[in-house]
Amino acid sequence: MAASPPPFPPPSxxxxxxxxxxxxxxLRIRRFEEACAELYSATxxxxxxxxxxxxxxxxxxxxxxxxxxxxxxATYREHGHALLRxxxxxxxxxxxxxxSDGCSGGRGGSMHIFDANTRFYGGNAIVAGGLPIAVGLxxxxxxxxxxxxxxxxFGEGAMAEGEFHESLNLAALWNLPxxxxxxxxxxxxxxxxxxxxxxxxxxxxxxxxxxxxxTVDGMDVVAVERETERAVLAIRGDGGPVFLEAQTYxxxxxxxxxxxxxxDHAEVAEWKERHDPIELFAARLREQGMxxxxxxxxxxxxxxxELETAIAFxxxxxxxxxxxxxxxxxxxxxx
Amino acid sequence: xxxxxxTTTLTYRDAVREAMREAMHxxxxxxxxxxxxxxxxxxxxxxxxxxxxxxxxxxxDAPLSESAFTGAGIGAALNGMRPIVEIMTVNFSxxxxxxxxxxxxxxxxxxxxxxxxxxxxxxxxxxxxQLAAQHSHSLxxxxxxxxxxxxxxxxxxxxxxxMLAPALADPNPVLIFxxxxxxxxxxxxxxxxxxxxxxxxxxxxAGEDVTLIAYGGMLARTLEAAELLAGQGVDxxxxxxxxxxxxxxxTVLASVRRTHRAVVVDEAWRSxxxxxxxxARIAEQAFYDLDAPVERVCGAEVPAPxxxxxxxxxxxxxxxxxxAALRTVGRDG
Numbered sequence: 001m002a003a004s005p006p007p008f009p010p011p012s013x014x015x016x017x018x019x020x021x022x023x024x025x026x027l028r029i030r031r032f033e034e035a036c037a038e039l040y041s042a043t044x045x046x047x048x049x050x051x052x053x054x055x056x057x058x059x060x061x062x063x064x065x066x067x068x069x070x071x072x073x074a075t076y077r078e079h080g081h082a083l084l085r086x087x088x089x090x091x092x093x094x095x096x097x098x099x100s101d102g103c104s105g106g107r108g109g110s111m112h113i114f115d116a117n118t119r120f121y122g123g124n125a126i127v128a129g130g131l132p133i134a135v136g137l138x139x140x141x142x143x144x145x146x147x148x149x150x151x152x153x154f155g156e157g158a159m160a161e162g163e164f165h166e167s168l169n170l171a172a173l174w175n176l177p178x179x180x181x182x183x184x185x186x187x188x189x190x191x192x193x194x195x196x197x198x199x200x201x202x203x204x205x206x207x208x209x210x211x212x213x214x215t216v217d218g219m220d221v222v223a224v225e226r227e228t229e230r231a232v233l234a235i236r237g238d239g240g241p242v243f244l245e246a247q248t249y250x251x252x253x254x255x256x257x258x259x260x261x262x263x264d265h266a267e268v269a270e271w272k273e274r275h276d277p278i279e280l281f282a283a284r285l286r287e288q289g290m291x292x293x294x295x296x297x298x299x300x301x302x303x304x305x306e307l308e309t310a311i312a313f314x315x316x317x318x319x320x321x322x323x324x325x326x327x328x329x330x331x332x333x334x335x
Numbered sequence: 336x337x338x339x340x341x342t343t344t345l346t347y348r349d350a351v352r353e354a355m356r357e358a359m360h361x362x363x364x365x366x367x368x369x370x371x372x373x374x375x376x377x378x379x380x381x382x383x384x385x386x387x388x389x390x391x392x393x394x395x396d397a398p399l400s401e402s403a404f405t406g407a408g409i410g411a412a413l414n415g416m417r418p419i420v421e422i423m424t425v426n427f428s429x430x431x432x433x434x435x436x437x438x439x440x441x442x443x444x445x446x447x448x449x450x451x452x453x454x455x456x457x458x459x460x461x462x463x464x465q466l467a468a469q470h471s472h473s474l475x476x477x478x479x480x481x482x483x484x485x486x487x488x489x490x491x492x493x494x495x496x497x498m499l500a501p502a503l504a505d506p507n508p509v510l511i512f513x514x515x516x517x518x519x520x521x522x523x524x525x526x527x528x529x530x531x532x533x534x535x536x537x538x539x540x541a542g543e544d545v546t547l548i549a550y551g552g553m554l555a556r557t558l559e560a561a562e563l564l565a566g567q568g569v570d571x572x573x574x575x576x577x578x579x580x581x582x583x584x585x586t587v588l589a590s591v592r593r594t595h596r597a598v599v600v601d602e603a604w605r606s607x608x609x610x611x612x613x614x615a616r617i618a619e620q621a622f623y624d625l626d627a628p629v630e631r632v633c634g635a636e637v638p639a640p641x642x643x644x645x646x647x648x649x650x651x652x653x654x655x656x657x658x659a660a661l662r663t664v665g666r667d668g
Contacts, residue, residue, distance in 0.1 A: 102447070103447075104447040104449070107445050107447050108445045108447070115449070116446075121413065126437045129438060131406070132406020132407055132434055133406050133409055133410040133413070133438060135403060135406065135410060136411040136413070137410040137411070137413060137414045140411040140412075140415050163403065166400035169403070170404065173398065328444045328447060328448030329443070330507050331452075333451075333504070
């Protein structure tokens with residue numbers, strides 16, 4: 001089963017003024033995750049580690065289209081989303097290390113990034129389990145008269161789960177402000193889309209619920225930003241939910257445990273060589289005279305410094321004391 | 336001549352409804368969501384009339400999507416509301432188990448204490464109504480296994496009326512298990528109804544010879560068993576557990592240390608049951624106070640059968656409870 005490259009023409013056209021910032025954001029994710037992979041091999045990070053490398057344009061484009069009052073519900077492949085949402089690299093890296101200064105106090109790890117300050121509601125490691133939560137967040141906003149959007153990320157694998165269908169139906173029925181953002185990387189762990197879905201046109205499938213649904217090239221950060229803005233605009237006010245599919249590809253294995261035996265190496269190589277969202281976009285920026293070597297080096301230098309600080313912060317952060325094991329199990333309060 | 340204190344006669348069903356009405360009048364953030372809670376009036380008629388009173392925004396009919404509307408309750412609770420989610424029966428709640436277990440119970444701890452989830456989930460549990468093997472089970476013990484949630488089992492009209500307010504005031508997810516055979520039970524409550532706690536077990540009948548421990552639908556027949564025992568010269572104490580998680584160990588142990596004998600009654604299956612947990616705690620902490628092995632009277636380990644005589648045979652009865660109590664005092668039941 002080969003995952004065909006996206007049925008989109010090569011990214012082209014005008015680039016917004018903040019083009020270099022988009023490149024920087026994608027690079028921040030990639031360098032952060034490359035460092036995580038090394039730290040995993042060095043046993044500083046344990047458990048499962050799911051890398052987003054290859055998919056950076058999706059989180060980068062979508063995060064720019066959301067406001068500070070909007071809410072995010074993400075999956076276990078969420079480091080990039082959290083980083084760009086404003087969960088600091090320090091708190092994020094400390095969480096990867098399982099330390100007390102981590103954004104979840106070290107209790108969640110790679111798969112459970114939470115940050116109330118930026119309205120980042122996980123870090124959900126049950127496929128499709130975050131969708132009902134997103135519906136509820138949006139329901140509360142609607143009932144309280146707040147004009148906010150809840151952006152809910154999930155992979156295409158989630159679309160085989162009952163919770164996807166229940167949630168889309170409920171959100172559409174109640175006209176709730178949810179952006180359902182499907183990151184279609186073509187493989188549900190090791191199972192190709194064609195092996196898991198009777199209908200592989202995912203937007204068509206979602207549209208059955210009377211939800212506006214369309215597809216974007218998830219390797220083109222400009223297109224992702226533009227289409228997310230369009231979706232968010234449609235949702236705000238009294239608009240209902242929108243389903244947006246971003247077609248993308250995971251360059252690394254599913255997790256650090258995965259020997260990646262289910263994909264043709266040539267297929268992976270082709271995606272990397274011809275569709276790398278960072279390489280493609282950097283080339284476009286250069287073509288349009290928006291990027292030179294010095295700027296790129298400057299970006300890389302700043303990102304390396306941010307990472308170095310974050311790793312040192314995580315190393316220095318204390319482990320949670322064992323005595324606090326049951327802390328936060330229940331919120332204190334009446335009764 | 337002093338006037339008698341005012342009382343109201345009401346059913347268990349009325350008591351739950353009055354508790355919800357009172358809460359919703361007091362707090363705009365509270366709303367009810369579930370299958371057929373509005374136009375139908377609730378699968379068991381609990382919310383009858385509430386749609387007209389509060390409107391469809393707050394008495395929210397949900398599609399048959401237990402996972403989505405339970406998860407939506409969690410999300411709404413995270414985001415400023417105080418939802419009451421009604422799941423028609425405990426068997427159906429298995430379709431929402433992912434949300435209850437993987438989200439409601441875990442979000443606070445795994446996020447390092449960043450969130451509160453002031454959510455109440457009510458559902459009907461238990462047998463006795465010939466509803467067979469997909470509508471009759473007592474799975475509250477499974478839920479009581481899960482750290483991060485609280486589990487209540489109102490066995491009396493006072494608790495049906497009183498437990499909801501403190502459950503809604505609690506910043507944690509609270510599951511309330513209403514026994515289906517109790518909805519029509521009628522009784523009197525003082526007016527206004529007394530406040531109740533959701534922390535302690537209650538001594539429902541004081542006694543000296545043996546402690547009978549029950550909850551929910553089994554309380555009434557355990558009290559009946561105590562009467563049978565009284566007729567045979569055995570003075571039984573009856574405890575209503577009320578709160579299945581966290582268990583009020585203190586009240587249980589204090590009683591057993593005094594009577595030196597215990598019978599745990601549980602409508603659920605014996606293996607891995609709440610009765611097993613209570614028995615184990617007695618054995619761990621009051622072993623040397625016991626004069627007899629702890630007895631358990633539990634549901635038979637079969638899917639709930641439809642015919643009345645088989646369902647009765649599968650469920651603890653006053654006679655089987657009394658017989659177990661007699662064994663603890665060295666007499667043949």
